[in-house]
Amino acid sequence: MLPRHHQPIVAIATAAGRGAVGIVRASGRDLQPLIAGVCGRALGPRHATYLPFLDAQGQAIDRGLAIHFPAPNSYTGEDVLELQAHGGPVVLQLLLARCLELGRDIGLRLAEPGEFTERAYLNDKLDLAQAEAVSDLIDASTEAAARSASRSLSGAFSSEVETLREQVVRLRMLVEATLDFPEEEIDFLRQADAQGQLDAINAQLASVLDHARQGALLREGIRVVLAGQPNVGKSSLLNALAGAELAIVTPIPGTTRDKVSQTIQIEGVPLHVIDTAGLRELGAAGDEVERIGIARSWDAIGQADAVLFLHDLTRVGEPAYDADDAAIAQRLSPLAPRVVHVFNKSDLRAAPEGDGDGDGVAISAQTGHGLDTLRHTLLRLAGWHAQPEGVYIARARHVDALQRTREHLAMAHAQLQLAQPALDLLAEELRLGHNALAEITGAFTPDDLLGEIFSRFCIGK
Template sequence: MSLARHLDPIVAIATAPGRGAVGIVRVSGRGLVALGQTLTGATLQPRRAHYGPFLAADGQPIDHGLALYFPAPHSYTGEDVLELQAHGGPVVLQLLLARCLEVGTHLGMRLAEPGEFTQRAFLNDKLDLAQAEAVADLIDASTEAAARSASRSLAGAFSHEIDALAERIVTLRMLVEATLDFPEEEIDFLEAADARGKLAAIQAAVAGVLARARQGALLREGLRVVLAGQPNVGKSSLLNALAGAELAIVTPIAGTTRDRVSETIQIEGVPIHITDTAGLRDDADASDEVERIGVARSWESIASADAIVFLHDLTRWDDPDYQAADAVIAQRLGVADPARLLQVFNKADSGRPLPPGRDGLCLSARTGEGLEALRHALLARAGWQAAPEGVFIARTRHVQALRLTAEHLAQAADHAAQADAALDLFAEELRLAHQALQQITGKFSADDLLGEIFGRFCIGK
């Protein structure tokens, strides 16, 4: 998205595609009073709903509905905004959209790009970047907890914490940089001002926000879990049990699952994206080409998973061939990343105990025994803690920016602790920490980052 075009008037259908009771066409730009008058045949009063016809070029009504006019700067984008609320038929909305473009030709009006309305709100200081991202996160929220957290971020909870941290860093920067003009007194001055104590307090505060941001990122992005194991160990049954629905076909025939089957559930508000995969066994033993492809896709899913549930069959544990095949799979999974592995033993309803010397969870996908323990284990593997009410939605880039801030503050602490008190380096690390922190709210952001962020929004928002 080009920032050079942000002065053009823009228009888009702001409601989802398809038929509905109401559809909205949204316009943003400068000098929309005349546009509203041409479209409605009336002078629109600010922030008051006007009911009447939406007029075509020949004066005939395209539809009847509500027109709302929000003059700048008191609007979502900070520009003049006109909203036409009509019946939600695709043809009606397309006619209204075409009419807006026709009337706005002399203004240079064009179709809005994805996220451009919210981008203008950011550029016009109606929202900071974290709040703007929260708009998309609120729309995309897949759980109630994620929606509530996104709403808090949109209201500014996350931004306020970041701004407060930034202000504390700036205050310390001013203190340190001021002493650079008085080198003969700098060490005593900083000691008297407790600069290192202030820095330690800032580091602790950043660590706290980082921990909550990790929780917020997990609420937004969820945890990708893959069910892996040999054929017929109960992976599909476990998926169905966790989802509470018959999503995957379950039969006693090995190799029933030929391709990946995915479902998203929520545990304590955290989205868990579970993928059931084809049973793992040597390609040479696979019965046909379809299953070989399925096994290859299983390994692809395993490679990108956040957590791997390695499922074992208690009823076959005494079979030497089964154990040998399990050992081959375990070796390959362990090489991938042992920290992601969760050992789970299925068919506990058979009465078989956990094999000697083995650690893991015992459960029964058929009866539901042990499922709650598995749910808690998955949350623990993700690093989730019971969410306090103040958790805000966050993204991976926010977490990375906070980590970078913490790293620069740690470097600053090292310089401050040196006997010769390298204050120039101390000040530089504080500046870099401040700069990293400001990336979150967009006060220090490259244009390509903005294009990447807003390009993922839906058109009309």
């Protein structure tokens, strides 16, 4: 039996449901049995041919376009056959079944999620960061994210990582060469300006890490939770930010019983905004449903990237209200760097002195006053500052790998500062930093990570 990555594969490559066009895609080392059986004739390389797709009795299942991409000039680097038919689910299933029938002797099987792109990576058509960008481009929720994913797919991110990797390799070669000449090692490193080389690498790494963080924000977005006492305007703020009536708004305390979520975008950055049940203490006779909602509110707050703590300006100064706000603030204190105080209903009452930009944001969810300031405050809190045109899409694992690289290079820098650096430790830190960089593009990647990455792709891609 052929190894898994050498077995020919086939799948429906278009989304489920009806459409104008549907595609069945196959990839493998030799697809001639499929071409002969389905198309009934030879196909010119990379030319679309209009013909009937034949069943086992020679009858037409459908008529459409067949395109043969001979290896290695294909997406996967293998022979690829695309059958473009009418996009009916039954038609596509019949074509898929016919391909599996014809490919039985060559071991043709159904493709697993992401397996076409995985083969493109394994056959050096894409590196791992580019392969991930394929999925990110499909999943992009904003125009900025789509453009940044396209930039990563074209190799912009990979090129910067590869430049860094080459610089680290040159420094590694220099350091490891000195291990053969211990009596001259210090002068040799100084003459070759090892310190200057490492400083240049660190400066370039800082730039790449900053861009990667911005790209991760475009991909992942920011999880924002609206918190506060009942009837402070959380649901009204959600509706105002979303521009739609998503949450029920009434003057009755406890109207919101469970989380209500909506994704919006600010400057292309997705914001996953979550409206929660009003926070208050319930006595023993309190509503059990509301109690569960409050517990879920605190759970969402703990997982948030940013918490908008809403205050009702029309009630600020009332002893009971202020006491309850103080209790909530005390419980939020461990999350202080992620908490933004939002003073709502500024159309009815001005914010108290001292509640300006430094201490909070005054808004009116009813009129929209202050919402732009609040949006930009959220972006600053998340660390967004780049323009989308200069950003490539990135993932949390990329940022983690770059951070680990920075840590190892910092240890290497510390060794170079010593009067008598331990060259074996210096070489080891550079090696670990090099390996962390190589994880990004897949030059050094554990197999279990590959399985995790490609399992999240859609089938047929």
